Amino acid sequence: MMFVPLTLTIVLLWLALAAYVVHLIRGGRWVGWVATGLAIAAWGTLTGELAKRGLEAGHWPLTNRYEFGLCFVWAIVAVYLLLEASWRTDNVERRDRRHPQRQGGTFVLAVALLVATWAVTRPIGERAVVPLLPVLRSVWLQIHVLTAVVGYGAFGVAAGLGLLVMFRDRVLSLRLRRFAHENSVSEMPTEEQVKRAMERVVALGFPWLTLSILTGAIWAQKAWGRYWGWDPKETWALITWLWFLLILHVRPLRRWRGRRLAALVVIGFGVVLFTFIGVPWLVRTVRLESLHGF
Amino acid sequence: MSNDQSRILRRAWRFLGRLDLAAILIFVVLVLAAVGSCFPQLSSSVAADPERLARWAAGARARYGSLTDLLAASGAFRYSSSTVFLVPLALLATVTLVCTLNRWRSVWRRAFYQPVPCSDTALDTAPYTARLAPSSAIELPGIVRQGLERRGFRVRTEDAGNVFYLRGDRNRLAHLATLVTHLAVLLLLLGVVLSSRYGWREEVVIDAGETVQVGHGSGLALRNEGFTVARYPGGSASGYEAAVVVLEGGRELTRGRVRVNEPLICRSVELHLSGYAGTEGQYTVTLLAVRDPGYGLVVVAGFLLLLGLTVDFNFPHCWIHARVGPEGTLRLAGRTDERAYNFGHEFAALVKEIERSGMVTHVQ
Numbered sequence: 072m073m074f075v076p077l078t079l080t081i082v083l084l085w086l087a088l089a090a091y092v093v094h095l096i097r098g099g100r101w102v103g104w105v106a107t108g109l110a111i112a113a114w115g116t117l118t119g120e121l122a123k124r125g126l127e128a129g130h131w132p133l134t135n136r137y138e139f140g141l142c143f144v145w146a147i148v149a150v151y152l153l154l155e156a157s158w159r160t161d162n163v164e165r166r167d168r169r170h171p172q173r174q175g176g177t178f179v180l181a182v183a184l185l186v187a188t189w190a191v192t193r194p195i196g197e198r199a200v201v202p203l204l205p206v207l208r209s210v211w212l213q214i215h216v217l218t219a220v221v222g223y224g225a226f227g228v229a230a231g232l233g234l235l236v237m238f239r240d241r242v243l244s245l246r247l248r249r250f251a252h253e254n255s256v257s258e259m260p261t262e263e264q265v266k267r268a269m270e271r272v273v274a275l276g277f278p279w280l281t282l283s284i285l286t287g288a289i290w291a292q293k294a295w296g297r298y299w300g301w302d303p304k305e306t307w308a309l310i311t312w313l314w315f316l317l318i319l320h321v322r323p324l325r326r327w328r329g330r331r332l333a334a335l336v337v338i339g340f341g342v343v344l345f346t347f348i349g350v351p352w353l354v355r356t357v358r359l360e361s362l363h364g365f
Numbered sequence: 366m367s368n369d370q371s372r373i374l375r376r377a378w379r380f381l382g383r384l385d386l387a388a389i390l391i392f393v394v395l396v397l398a399a400v401g402s403c404f405p406q407l408s409s410s411v412a413a414d415p416e417r418l419a420r421w422a423a424g425a426r427a428r429y430g431s432l433t434d435l436l437a438a439s440g441a442f443r444y445s446s447s448t449v450f451l452v453p454l455a456l457l458a459t460v461t462l463v464c465t466l467n468r469w470r471s472v473w474r475r476a477f478y479q480p481v482p483c484s485d486t487a488l489d490t491a492p493y494t495a496r497l498a499p500s501s502a503i504e505l506p507g508i509v510r511q512g513l514e515r516r517g518f519r520v521r522t523e524d525a526g527n528v529f530y531l532r533g534d535r536n537r538l539a540h541l542a543t544l545v546t547h548l549a550v551l552l553l554l555l556g557v558v559l560s561s562r563y564g565w566r567e568e569v570v571i572d573a574g575e576t577v578q579v580g581h582g583s584g585l586a587l588r589n590e591g592f593t594v595a596r597y598p599g600g601s602a603s604g605y606e607a608a609v610v611v612l613e614g615g616r617e618l619t620r621g622r623v624r625v626n627e628p629l630i631c632r633s634v635e636l637h638l639s640g641y642a643g644t645e646g647q648y649t650v651t652l653l654a655v656r657d658p659g660y661g662l663v664v665v666a667g668f669l670l671l672l673g674l675t676v677d678f679n680f681p682h683c684w685i686h687a688r689v690g691p692e693g694t695l696r697l698a699g700r701t702d703e704r705a706y707n708f709g710h711e712f713a714a715l716v717k718e719i720e721r722s723g724m725v726t727h728v729q
Contacts, residue, residue, distance in 0.1 A: 202597045205604045209626040271706060274678040278671060285667040294626050296566060296637040296655040298663060299557070301445045306402040313395035320388040358428075359405055 076120040077141075081191060083113035084148075084184050091176035095242055097250045098258045103173045107155060110180065114148040121145060128200045133216040134207055136365040137198045139347070140190030142216075146224025147183040150272065151176070154228060158268055172260050174242075175268070179231030182340065186227065189348060204364070211290035218283035223343050225276025226315070230340030232269035236262060236333035266329060269336055270322065277315050284308050295362060303354055304363035307346040314339045381463040390457040397453065401444030404436065410568065412443075446561075458554050465547040472540045475682075479537070481523040482530040483686040483698065491686070491698035493712040497719060499693045506531055508722055509687045509695070512715050518685065527691040536680040539702070546673030552666035560659030567654045568639060573647050576612065579654045583634055586612040590620070592641055592648035607638055607650045623652065633658075681705040685712070695719070 090106035093099075121141060124132045132138040158172040235242075243259055260268075287308070288298040299305060318335050321327040327335070354361045366374075380386065405425065411417045425442065426433045440447020488494065499505060506529055510520050518533030565581045571589035579585040590608040597603045610620040611631045621629045628635040633656055640651035681702035688696045699712040 202599065202601055202603065205602055205625045208604065211626070267706060271704075274704065278674040278678060281667075281671050281674060285664070285671065288667065289664060290626075292635075292657075292660055293628060294637075296628065296635060296639075296653045297657075298560075298660055300408075301401075301406055303402050306398050310395045310398050310402075313391055313398070317388055317391045317395070320384060320391060324385060324388070353403065357403055357405070359402075 076116045076123070077191065080113050080117045080120060081184075081187060083109050083116060084144075084180060084187060087113055088177065088180040088184060091173065091180055095174055095177045096246060098246065103171075106173060106176055107152070107171075110148060110152060110176065114145065114152060117141065117145050117148070124200065130203055131213050131217075133212060133220070134203060134364075135197060135201075136347075136351070137190055137193045139216065139220070139365060140186055140193070142220045143223050143227070143347070144183050144187045144190065146220045147179065147186065147227035150221075150224045150228045150275070151179045151183075151231070154268065154272060172264070172268075174258075174260055175228075175232045175235045175265065177231075178234040178238075179228050181234075182227045182231045186344075206294050207364070209290060209294070211286055211293065215283055215286040215290055218279050218286060222276045222279035222283055223347065225272050225279065226336075226340050226343050229269050229272040229276060230337050232265055232272060233333035233336035233340075236265050236269060237330055237337070239265065262329065266333065269333060273315060273318060273336060273339075277312075277319065280308075280312055280315065284312060300362070302363060303350050303359050303361050304346070307342075307350050311339070311342050311346050314342045378463060378467075381460050382467040383460075384464075387457070387460045387464065390453055390460060393453045394450070394457060397444065397450050401441065401447075401450065404441045404444070406444070407442045410566065454554075458551060461547050461550050465544055465551070469544060472544055476538050476540045479532065479534065479684070481521050481532045482525060482528075483532070483688065488686065488688060488696050488698045491700050493697075493699035493709065495697040495712075495716045497695040497697070497716070499695070505689050505693070505695050506687070508719055509533075509697075512718050513685060516711060516715070518683075529689040531687040531689075532684065533687075534682065534684045536676075536682045537684075539676050539680045539682045542673045542676035542680075544673075545669055546677060549666045549670035549673055553663055553670065556659040556662035556666055558659070559662060560657050564655070564657040564659060569652045569654055570649060571652065572649045573643070579634065581654075581656070583632070583654070583656070584613050585618070585632065585634060585654070587636065587652060587654075588612060589648075589650050592650050594641075605638055605641065607641070607652065609636060609652065611636070628655075678704060681708075683708050683711075685715070 087106055087109035090102055090109055094102040094106050121132050121138075124138065124141075128134075133142060155171050155173060155176070239259065239262055246259070287305070291300065291305075292298040314335075318332065318339060321335065322332060350361075350363075351365065353359065405428075407418075407421060411421050422433075425437075429436055436442060440449050444450050506522065509531055510522070510533075513520050513531075513533035516535070518535045519537065520531060520533045522532075523530045567580055569577050569579060569587055571577045571587055573589055573591070576586050576588040579587060588610040590610055592605070592607045594602050595604040595606070605625055607623045608620070609623050609629060611618045611629070613632075619629075619631050623629045623636050623638045625638055628637045630636070635655045635657070637653040637655060638650065639653040642649045642651075681704040683699070683701040683705050685700075686696075686698045690696070697712075697716065699708065701708040
């Protein structure tokens with residue numbers, strides 16, 4: 072039987088998730104390295120799959136919901152791995168630069184797998200490689216969709232870190248109860264450190280989402296003669312933008328720090344998912360008109 | 366104006382500049398947009414055509430029954446131009462303007478008028494501090510200056526007799542980014558107002574070889590000189606192209622091809638390919654003529670917004686004060702915007718670097 076890279080990607084993502092879970096609960100350096108290695112391997116095979124699909128189709132794999140879903144997973148894992156590589160340098164107190172923080176991996180990989188599962192369960196018709204529609208034959212397609220992919224990916228990672236902020240204490244008590252050892256507490260990042268990492272990723276995603284909406288508006292002006300039409304997709308992109316703008320505005324307010332802010336970020340990812348997955352459903356259910364294919 | 370009136374005005378001004386009010390208004394606007402997105406929207410082109418409007422109204426009535434009138438009255442079918450939506454949006458714009466005006470002076474001062482000397486309190490209360498004492502007579506300010514300049518800090522010094530002050534700033538102008546961002550939002554809204562007030566759109570249906578006036582006082586007319594459909598080997602359409610001549614008073618102004626994603630622009634009027642009908646050689650094309658004086662401003666505002674966000678999030682202002690006292694002790698104090706995630710390491714590295722020179726001992 073031939074190895075299908077996408078199946079391999081999903082298997083590797085599940086294995087990485089399992090390793091991250093073990094690392095989160097038990098700690099330990101080598102499990103962490105295995106988890107990171109598996110996540111890198113999953114990202115690599117997904118990159119291969121996307122490249123293969125792009126070469127086969129003769130255009131960037133960004134033209135339908137299935138392809139966007141795969142790119143979304145790709146971006147979540149990529150942003151997370153970049154964060155993992157850089158997060159160690161933020162740990163001022165520990166000064167131990169050899170131990171990257173991997174505790175968010177469990178939640179981020181769970182988010183990535185949620186999107187991946189949705190993507191791979193698309194009907195065959197939606198997964199088929201088809202020629203580009205004339206309206207999609209524009210350089211703005213790549214710019215608009217790629218920027219959205221990066222923004223959404225960052226918000227996926229932020230949601231994973233938000234979940235870690237929310238469940239950190241429970242994880243810590245589980246660690247101490249089951250696998251009590253002297254490093255149990257010191258290995259876990261403080262709530263403040265996770266919160267800062269989460270904010271950092273939100274700050275990464277927000278300009279990319281802004282750029283995506285802006286380039287989408289420019290493309291819409293070129294294709295349809297209007298930069299904004301209150302199309303359901305456009306409206307929900309604006310709602311997503313406003314939600315994260317709200318997060319950036321409540322962040323300095325004392326009563327919204329910590330877990331409440333994390334909850335807002337997690338809900339924000341729900342808004343992202345609704346914009347991506349829910350809007351086509353809304354259009355069908357309420358019988359709205361939309362010019363957006365996905 | 367009486368004292369009471371000016372006090373009320375000051376209070377109102379302060380209230381409008383509050384961050385939590387801005388957050389509440391953002392939330393209200395997004396909730397209203399979310400609710401509005403659940404209803405079919407009546408476009409202005411349909412509203413302008415009585416026949417299409419009647420069809421649209423019949424469809425809405427069939428779907429919503431007796432609730433239709435209530436929904437229409439509440440603006441659900443045109444929520445983006447309804448009072449319910451526009452009032453909080455206008456309030457949000459006002460709050461943004463007030464916030465920008467409130468912060469203008471302090472932001473400007475922080476960017477351009479930061480004094481070099483600093484008080485003992487500033488040195489004591491900074492989140493990052495260090496105190497170093499020289500073991501021999503050395504040129505301490507020179508060492509600190511080099512260390513700061515190597516890290517991209519702009520260094521200024523001031524000699525106050527027996528005390529020497531030094532201040533290093535990096536990304537000093539980043540404070541202005543927040544003003545740029547807020548101004549960009551206001552410009553964006555202004556662009557949208559210009560588009561909706563002074564812009565127009567007209568669908569022009571032209572039979573093969575025919576000429577049709579655009580209207581809206583543009584004085585332009587369009588002639589359909591042919592339409593072609595390019596196809597993929599499998600037969601599906603890969604592109605559409607209309608050959609169009611633009612006329613003014615019967616005189617040819619320009620001619621060109623209008624493709625999907627590639628409008629023809631003449632005298633600030635964009636011509637977009639909107640549809641076609643008919644058979645090979647006898648195509649009727651539908652062109653969309655658009656004049657939008659707000660679009661340019663919206664794009665400029667969008668990129669300004671992006672610039673502001675990028676600078677604000679990625680170039681945090683960091684500054685380090687150094688004071689060499691009469692006894693030769695060096696005190697360092699570092700402060701930063703909260704987004705300088707790595708500043709702690711950097712400050713520690715600077716202190717280590719000064720220590721490594723072997724000429725000072727760390728006393729704190």
